[in-house]
Amino acid sequence: MSAPETLHSAIVAPQGVWWKPAHRAEKLWISIAFGWCMVLFAMMPLWHLKGGQNPSGVRGRVEPAAFMARTQEFIRQYQVGEDHGIPVVEPPAGADIYLIGMMWRWMPVLRLRQGVHYTLHLSSFDVNHGFNLYPLNINFQIVPGYDYGLRIVPNQAGDYRVVCNEFCGIGHHTMVGRIVVVDSTAAALPRLADSTGTAVPPAGASPDTAKQGGVR
Ligand code: CUA
Numbered sequence: 001m002s003a004p005e006t007l008h009s010a011i012v013a014p015q016g017v018w019w020k021p022a023h024r025a026e027k028l029w030i031s032i033a034f035g036w037c038m039v040l041f042a043m044m045p046l047w048h049l050k051g052g053q054n055p056s057g058v059r060g061r062v063e064p065a066a067f068m069a070r071t072q073e074f075i076r077q078y079q080v081g082e083d084h085g086i087p088v089v090e091p092p093a094g095a096d097i098y099l100i101g102m103m104w105r106w107m108p109v110l111r112l113r114q115g116v117h118y119t120l121h122l123s124s125f126d127v128n129h130g131f132n133l134y135p136l137n138i139n140f141q142i143v144p145g146y147d148y149g150l151r152i153v154p155n156q157a158g159d160y161r162v163v164c165n166e167f168c169g170i171g172h173h174t175m176v177g178r179i180v181v182v183d184s185t186a187a188a189l190p191r192l193a194d195s196t197g198t199a200v201p202p203a204g205a206s207p208d209t210a211k212q213g214g215v216r
Helices: 024-050 064-078 207-211
Strands: 058-061 079-083 086-089 096-102 105-107 109-113 118-124 129-134 138-142 146-152 158-164 176-182
Touching: 064 079, 064 086, 064 096, 064 118, 086 105, 096 109, 096 129, 096 176, 105 176, 118 138, 138 146
Parallel strands: 086 109, 096 118, 109 176
Antiparallel strands: 058 146, 079 086, 096 105, 118 146, 129 138, 129 158, 158 176
């Protein structure tokens, strides 16, 4: 005597087609999906090492006071003016340039040239700040104790803002810095001898252009 075909039990195998070999088309699609998974899996480490999102340049530790001293020295060497009490600095091509974040400002204002290479050092004097180059979407964490050296070539002239995008206290919303990129044909601003505002006119410049402060 045998159990009827319709009986459902653990002993009698259920009706179905699931044990039949997969169709050729199904095998093909599974192979393609698996192959693509492997490609994406390999891309993860590859992109981590080679991806365009990686910041270029050097990173290292630095004492906040030491970074402040380097920034002050950088300002002393290349200051060309002042913008709302913040020194304006025009560094030469290829220079190491410094931008320090502190509660609640960025120092100095940088006047850079389009198409020229610089190494931009970013760090903080006190707490975490966020470097956000507005209106471009370029973001970095600015961490005290760490020097973030980015090799940059400004590729677009303009008057940019550095907006702090990491909450850093009561004045966070006022923490806006400035980076001006002028094209390669723009005249260099005359350098200041020191931070007291005394201009040193370049050879052939009129006293009027030598005295101008601010950035254009
Ligand atoms: Cu600095 Cu928010």
